[in-house]
Amino acid sequence: MKTAIINNSDLHFEHKQWKSELDFWNDELKSFKNRLSELASRWTDKEVLAQLEHYQNEFILHGGIIEDLQEAIEKHEMNISGHSDENHESLDVAMVKNHLKFREKMETQRQIYADLKKEFFRFLSKYM
Structure with a gap:
């Protein structure tokens, strides 16, 4: 049985994607708050x-929640950086498990946020 190796660069790439997604959510929230003011x-x-x-x-x-997720990503990035400084190309099992749990958190939050947006857009279409 072949064991998959997960490299630091793979996790870093996923972190960058998550950071971009979280930044986008933050921008959307600003826009939604402006709609609420209107x-x-x-x-x-x-x-x-x-309802407002x-x-x-x-x-x-x-x-x-976005802030908490961003902080968790930064913390994990620092941990990855520490491994890179020690010339470890792959991470230990515990770190990978933590990353996989975080991925699940992101997926869950993605769904919660998508549901909130749908609900809010229905509200906007009714009252705008």
Whole structure:
């Protein structure tokens, strides 16, 4: 049975992709918050304002999650860098397992964020 070797460069490449995705989400959240401000100035209905507050809270929460994910990526990058300094081309099993868990976190968050966006766009199409 052949064992797959995972190189530092492979993980670094995936980190770069995740960082770009998180940066994009941050930019989108700014745009969504601007839409909320526009709607808040147009509506006085308590039900609509409650929904605006709900989305505002969701966007704040998601922004915090993005920060946590970015910090975790940086931490893992530092760990990879330490291995590179020691001339280790591949990582140990524990680090790879951590990376795979983080990949699952990203996939889960990607789905949560996509669902939030769909819900928000339905809301916008109703009240814009």
